[in-house]
Amino acid sequence: MYSELLDQLMTVDDVEKLKNEVEILRSAVFKLGKKNEDAFEQTLKNDVRTWVAEAIRKILADQTVDKQKFLQDLSEELKKLKPVQITLASQPSQALLEKMHDWLNVQVHPGILLDIQYEPAILGGMVIAADGKYHDFSLRKKTLEVLEKTNI
Amino acid sequence: MKDFAYYLDKTQEIGFVDQVFHSIIYAHGLPHAHPGEVVLFETGEIGYVLSLNDQSVEISLLSPPVVDVGVRIARTNSYLSMKVSDDYLGMTITSADLEKNTFALEETEADGRVDGKNTDLREVDTSKNTFTLHKKITEPLETGVKVVDLLVPIGVGQRELLLGDRKTGKSNFVLQTIRTQAQKGCICVYASIGKSQLEIQRLTQFFQSEQISKQTVFIASNSAQRTGLIFLTPYVAMTVAEYFRDQGKKVLLVLDDLTTHARYYRELMLLAKRFPGRNSYPGDIFHIHARLLERGGNFKNGSITCLPVGQSFLGDLAGYIQTNLMSITDGHILFDNEYFDQGRRPAVNPFLSVTRVGEQTQTPLAREIGRTLRTFLADFEKIQQFKHFQTELNESIQYKFYMGERLINFLDQDSQEIVPFPMTLVLFGAIWADFWKNQPHEQIKKYLRTLIDLYKKDTGFQKQVDDIATKSEKLSDFIENIKQQQDLIANNPALAAVTPPAAAPVAPPTPTPTAVSTTTPTQPIDKKEAKK
Amino acid sequence: MALTGTTLLLLLALLLLFLLTAALLFLIHTYNRFAEQLEDMEEVLNGKSFGKAGKVLEEARDESLTIIEKSEKKAEAILQNTNMFSADVQEEMSKKLKETGQKQMDEYLKALATLRQDLVDIFQKTAKELEVEAQHDVEGFRQAIVQNVVQSQEKLATQLQQETEKTSAALEKHRAEVQAKMDASVKDIVKQVVQDVVGKSLTSKEQELLIFKSLEEAKQQHVL
Numbered sequence: 001m002y003s004e005l006l007d008q009l010m011t012v013d014d015v016e017k018l019k020n021e022v023e024i025l026r027s028a029v030f031k032l033g034k035k036n037e038d039a040f041e042q043t044l045k046n047d048v049r050t051w052v053a054e055a056i057r058k059i060l061a062d063q064t065v066d067k068q069k070f071l072q073d074l075s076e077e078l079k080k081l082k083p084v085q086i087t088l089a090s091q092p093s094q095a096l097l098e099k100m101h102d103w104l105n106v107q108v109h110p111g112i113l114l115d116i117q118y119e120p121a122i123l124g125g126m127v128i129a130a131d132g133k134y135h136d137f138s139l140r141k142k143t144l145e146v147l148e149k150t151n152i
Numbered sequence: 153m154k155d156f157a158y159y160l161d162k163t164q165e166i167g168f169v170d171q172v173f174h175s176i177i178y179a180h181g182l183p184h185a186h187p188g189e190v191v192l193f194e195t196g197e198i199g200y201v202l203s204l205n206d207q208s209v210e211i212s213l214l215s216p217p218v219v220d221v222g223v224r225i226a227r228t229n230s231y232l233s234m235k236v237s238d239d240y241l242g243m244t245i246t247s248a249d250l251e252k253n254t255f256a257l258e259e260t261e262a263d264g265r266v267d268g269k270n271t272d273l274r275e276v277d278t279s280k281n282t283f284t285l286h287k288k289i290t291e292p293l294e295t296g297v298k299v300v301d302l303l304v305p306i307g308v309g310q311r312e313l314l315l316g317d318r319k320t321g322k323s324n325f326v327l328q329t330i331r332t333q334a335q336k337g338c339i340c341v342y343a344s345i346g347k348s349q350l351e352i353q354r355l356t357q358f359f360q361s362e363q364i365s366k367q368t369v370f371i372a373s374n375s376a377q378r379t380g381l382i383f384l385t386p387y388v389a390m391t392v393a394e395y396f397r398d399q400g401k402k403v404l405l406v407l408d409d410l411t412t413h414a415r416y417y418r419e420l421m422l423l424a425k426r427f428p429g430r431n432s433y434p435g436d437i438f439h440i441h442a443r444l445l446e447r448g449g450n451f452k453n454g455s456i457t458c459l460p461v462g463q464s465f466l467g468d469l470a471g472y473i474q475t476n477l478m479s480i481t482d483g484h485i486l487f488d489n490e491y492f493d494q495g496r497r498p499a500v501n502p503f504l505s506v507t508r509v510g511e512q513t514q515t516p517l518a519r520e521i522g523r524t525l526r527t528f529l530a531d532f533e534k535i536q537q538f539k540h541f542q543t544e545l546n547e548s549i550q551y552k553f554y555m556g557e558r559l560i561n562f563l564d565q566d567s568q569e570i571v572p573f574p575m576t577l578v579l580f581g582a583i584w585a586d587f588w589k590n591q592p593h594e595q596i597k598k599y600l601r602t603l604i605d606l607y608k609k610d611t612g613f614q615k616q617v618d619d620i621a622t623k624s625e626k627l628s629d630f631i632e633n634i635k636q637q638q639d640l641i642a643n644n645p646a647l648a649a650v651t652p653p654a655a656a657p658v659a660p661p662t663p664t665p666t667a668v669s670t671t672t673p674t675q676p677i678d679k680k681e682a683k684k
Numbered sequence: 685m686a687l688t689g690t691t692l693l694l695l696l697a698l699l700l701l702f703l704l705t706a707a708l709l710f711l712i713h714t715y716n717r718f719a720e721q722l723e724d725m726e727e728v729l730n731g732k733s734f735g736k737a738g739k740v741l742e743e744a745r746d747e748s749l750t751i752i753e754k755s756e757k758k759a760e761a762i763l764q765n766t767n768m769f770s771a772d773v774q775e776e777m778s779k780k781l782k783e784t785g786q787k788q789m790d791e792y793l794k795a796l797a798t799l800r801q802d803l804v805d806i807f808q809k810t811a812k813e814l815e816v817e818a819q820h821d822v823e824g825f826r827q828a829i830v831q832n833v834v835q836s837q838e839k840l841a842t843q844l845q846q847e848t849e850k851t852s853a854a855l856e857k858h859r860a861e862v863q864a865k866m867d868a869s870v871k872d873i874v875k876q877v878v879q880d881v882v883g884k885s886l887t888s889k890e891q892e893l894l895i896f897k898s899l900e901e902a903k904q905q906h907v908l
Contacts, residue, residue, distance in 0.1 A: 084908065090891055099892075103899060108908045123878075124886050124894040128902050132181035134166035134226075135907045137898035139886075143878050147871065 001070075002077050004055045010101040012083045012115045019078050021048045025056070026071045040067065083113040087127040089139070091118050156194050159226040167191070167209060167225035172218070175379045176202070176423045177211040179225050185209050188231050188277065194224040199380070200232050202424060210424055212380035234388060236395040237271040241339070242365040244356050245388075247377040272395055276387045279443050282451070289450045292513040293404075293457055296332035296570035297325060299563045302522050302580065303502035304485050305510035308402060309450020311458040312507065313477050315469065316487025321498045322461050324567040325487075326406050327358060329459065332570050333404045334364035339396045340404045343389035344372040346382045346412045379423075382416045390447050390456075397454035405448060409461035410441060414473045431472050438476050445480050469504075483507040497564055502526060503533070518573075520627045521580060525559065532556030558583055561593040562600070574621035575607045578641065581620075581634035587642040598650040606646045616640060690780065693773050704762050711755050718748055 009015055024047050031039035044053040059065060092100070097114070104112045119127075124139030160166060167181030177199060185191070189201045197215035204210070213219060289307040306312050314322045330340045342359075344352055352372040359365045369392050373385040386407045393405045407413070414437055421434040429435045441460075448458035462477045467489050469475070478484050483506040492499035503526075511519055532552055538545060539553070562583045565571065571579075579600055582588075588596050607614050620637060624630035634641065722741055886894070902908050 088891075088895065089886075090888075092895075093888075096892060096895070100895065100899070103896065104908065107899075107903055112908065124891055125898040126895055128898075128907055129166045129181070130908060132165050132167060132183040133907060134160055134164050135902060135905065136161065137901050139894055144875065147874060147878070 001059060001065075002074055004058070005052065005074070006077065006081070006111060007105075008051065008055075009081070010097055010114055012113060015078055015081060015083070015113060017049075018052065019075065021052055022071055022075050022078065024048070026068070026075070029068050029071070081111070081113050082131070083115040084128060084130040085115040085117060087117040087119050087122060087129075087138075089118075089120055089122050089124050092116060156192050156196070156224075156226050159192055159228050160224075163227045163229055165227050167227075169193075169219055169221050169223045169225065170208060172221060173423050175213050175420060177213055177219060178208045179211060180208050182209050182225065182227055185227055190228045190230055190232055192226050192228055193219055194226075195219065199225075212383075212420065212424075214378055214381045214384075216378060232276045232384070233273050234276055234391060235271045236274055236392055240369045240392060241367065242369075244352075244359075244370045244372060246352070247373045247381050247385075274391050274395060276384060276391050277443075278447075282447070282449075285451045285453075287450050287452050289509045290513055291450075292510070292518075292573070293329075294332055294336070294573050295325070295329040296572070297328055297498060297500075298565055298571050298576045298580075299498060299500045299502060300325070300485060301571075301573050301576055302518070302563075303526055304483070304500065304505040304507045305514050305518070305522065306457070306483075306507060307450075307509050307513040308457055309448070309455040310483070310507075310509050311445050311448050311460070311481040312510075313460050313462055313481040313484035314487070315462045315464055315474060315478070315484050316499070317464055317467060317489050320487035320489060320492045321567070322487050323408065325485075325498050325500075326408065326459060326461065328567060328570060330368065330404065330406065331362055331364060333402075334362075334367040335570075338367065338402045338404050339393075340364070340368040340406070341389050341393045341396075342368060342370050342406045342408070343386050344370070344408055345385045345410070346373060346375045346416055347408075349374055349376075379416050379420045383413065383420055386410070386413060386444055390444060393456045394447065397451065397456050400454045402454065403456045405456055405458050407444075407458065407460040409463050410477060411463040411473050414441070433472060437473070438480075441476060442480050482509050496560070497567065503530060515622075516625045517621075517627065517630055518577065521577065521630075524627060525580070528552075529556065529559065532559075555584075555586075557593070558596070561596060564597075569601070569604070571604055572607060574618045575604055577621045577630075578617050578634065579603065581630055582641050585631050585634050587638070595650075595652070599647050602646055602650050603641065603644065606644070613640075613644075690773060690776050694777075697773060700762070704759055708755075708759050711752065715748065715752055722748075 005018065009018060025040065025043055028039045028043040044056065048056070059070065060067060097116070101112075101114065104114075122136075122138035122140045123143065125137045125142070127138050128135045163184075165182050165184060167179040167185070169177055169179050171178040182191070185201050185204065187201050187203055191199050191201060191211055193199065193215075195217070197213060197217060197219055199211040199213045199215070202210045202212045211225070287309070289309045291308040292301075293306045293308045293310070295301055295306060300306065314325065316322050326342075330342065334340050342355070344355060352374065355372070356370060359368050359370055369389075371385060371389045371392065373382045375382070389405060389407065393403045396403050414433065417437065417440060418433050422428060422432065426434045429437070445458055445460065448456040458481075460477060460481065462474055462484075464471060464474055469478075469486070485507075486501045486504045487499050488501035488504070489499075491501055511522070514522065532555075535549060535552060535556075538549070562580065583596075588599060591599075607617055616637075617640075620630075620633055624633055722745060725741060899908075
């Protein structure tokens with residue numbers, strides 16, 4: 001049920017944004033809108049991103065789904081997501097992020113969330129920290145290893 | 153100590169700070185962290201793992217600066233250890249030293265104060281099974297304080313609690329004992345837990361001025377330091393003591409004081425959201441003191457004599473921490489408020505003090521003297537209520553008043569004075585044999601002081617006194633021997649210098665000394681009955 | 685021992701003297717007795733009749749006194765004779781003594797001369813032996829000194845050698861330390877340069893390549 005929404009999430013910033021939107025929607029469930037319109041619908045129109053609103057509308061089109069429960073469960077699911085911290089040498093572009101996200105979805109497993117950090121000192125490559133594990137695949141480490149071997 | 157990047161690379165595990173509550177940090181990550189392990193923060197601070205939850209690791213911070221949320225943490229895969237060496241003798245180890253130089257994670261470059269050679273890396277909080285290495289306590293520990301050496305003797309390897317309200321003379325007694333033992337070549341380790349900087353400075357100056365700093369190690373944690381660091385101070389002191397014990401030496405360890413230690417631990421555990429028990433102390437408060445004090449004792453190679461200090465409040469001995477400590481240790485010396493207010497120094501209450509293994513270290517003579525003295529003083533205390541009837545009472549009671557006051561005067565001792573044990577025995581014998589009859593108390597004190605100085609300076613006199621102290625096994629023989637040595641003691645030429653031209657006599661009671669009675673005192677005289 | 689003439693004469697003279705002395709003593713004794721009797725008689729006479737008896741007594745006394753004087757004179761003369769007699773003996777005795785003394789003296793001088801000669805011979809002998817021994821000792825001492833000098837020279841040479849080796853080892857060690865320090869600083873410089881240069885010179889495509897390469901490595905190591 002939530003895969004349509006969760007699959008679109010790439011980074012922790014996306015998760016934070018979605019969390020905020022879900023909270024706004026939760027608070028709008030029992031409100032009365034302007035001119036007696038549905039406040040929930042108004043919020044979906046005005047305060048939530050288009051693709052999110054569309055995905056939610058699609059899910060809620062099913063009459064058996066309770067709005068409040070859906071939003072609460074979605075909030076719980078968002079909390080369960082564990083990001084993988086990746087440190088890069090430079091700020092990645094959106095295209096690169098999407099590429100990385102697609103690659104991970106295909107090569108590893110879907111639903112990996114990226115927490116991108118930026119540290120030029122690593123020169124290139126990346127440093128990955130996930131589930132408490134730390135792995136350094138940076139260019140800096142490799143360069144230092146080479147330098148150690150050549151005994152400079 | 154290597155840096156953060158090194159440990160990150162070595163363990164390949166990372167954690168991130170989630171929450172900071174004063175000295176307690178909650179972090180996620182570090183999947184293989186274990187309790188007691190040292191962790192290093194990216195910004196250079198040190199902490200150690202207190203406990204593990206499902207989602208987080210609870211870390212006790214040891215460094216002063218505040219850590220921000222999100223800071224990375226690396227495991228070191230080692231328990232809290234410290235470098236110990238003989239260079240520590242004469243040093244004052246403060247909290248800053250504990251954090252920087254002493255808590256070594258690996259043998260790396262030697263710092264400027266501790267020689268790189270001959271340093272031993274030891275874990276601070278261990279619970280090694282040393283049961284089979286213990287030996288029976290047979291040797292007495294001389295404190296240099298008459299009332300303790302006679303009535304509440306301590307043995308080498310014993311753990312004796314010093315209990316009393318604040319400002320009742322506990323620290324003075326401890327310093328006297330340290331001076332006595334340091335002069336005999338014992339290594340003294342003094343742990344000052346959570347005291348003020350002024351107090352630490354005063355103690356440092358004391359050790360240096362008394363020229364015993366070469367035999368002492370002073371470990372001090374300031375009250376402004378991290379709670380976790382203050383909590384570790386007695387464990388650090390015990391580790392240092394164990395190092396010297398393993399060299400076959402006798403070590404005297406003073407922990408001043410464990411009630412403050414318990415309070416800091418309570419603070420730490422309440423911050424760590426532990427469920428509070430009695431008096432809000434955590435449930436393992438007994439265990440943290442027991443596992444510390446059980447590391448002391450008399451061993452086949454070396455010994456650690458522990459003198460933990462405990463503070464009572466308004467004389468209440470039934471307090472939680474106080475009773476805990478009393479049950480862990482091999483006895484306690486109580487410093488009584490009432491005695492202190494009466495002007496008795498040291499204010500040791502021999503009736504409420506206990507020594508479970510001290511008496512077995514004494515010679516038969518010393519044991520008999522202790523018992524006789526205690527019985528006599530108990531009788532003397534009982535008859536105090538009849539003091540205002542003094543002249544109307546019978547001769548034996550009047551004599552008890554007379555001798556009781558002389559003995560109380562004898563047991564009083566200045567905080568700067570140290571009395572060697574053979575001298576204590578002989579001077580007691582002199583008082584018991586009623587030397588210096590009719591002399592006022594102040595004059596007798598001068599005589600005693602002169603004789604003690606003479607013992608320390610004159611080796612011939614010292615040998616004679618030692619012979620008298622060791623010759624007899626029974627009190628009666630000892631007193632007879634003392635009476636024969638009147639020229640040596642009461643009429644010693646050295647006393648002429650302090651004898652005034654015409655000493656004002658104290659009106660003596662007329663009776664001759666009778667045997668000490670252990671019966672209850674006579675009933676008070678009923679005047680109405682008497683009139684009939 | 686055979687008695688000589690002089691000795692005999694001496695003995696005779698002593699015997700005469702003894703006899704004379706005895707005679708004198710006998711006379712004195714007799715006189716005393718007589719005097720006592722006279723006194724007794726005087727007392728008796730004084731008691732009975734003083735006048736006649738007293739006269740008789742006085743006469744008797746006078747007579748006895750003259751007798752005593754005579755005998756005294758005779759004894760003195762005899763004593764003088766014996767002195768004269770002993771003076772001759774003494775003269776002869778001293779002559780004899782002189783002779784024997786001279787003999788003794790000659791013999792003593794002879795003995796002294798022989799002793800002196802013996803001593804001179806002994807001294808000469810010992811002087812020669814001492815000279816030989818001294819020469820021997822000096823030679824030994826000289827050899828010992830020579831040997832010691834040689835040994836100490838050798839020792840000094842070895843010590844110098846050791847010191848030189850020590851110093852060169854220390855120098856080598858210091859050189860190695862300085863070299864290591866320099867290497868380390870060079871290393872740091874190189875690292876810094878690589879960091880500064882390589883990080884800046886990578887293009888975005890190269891960065892992307894590195895990223896995906898790292899992802900591949902992470903996948904292989906089952907990190908993700």
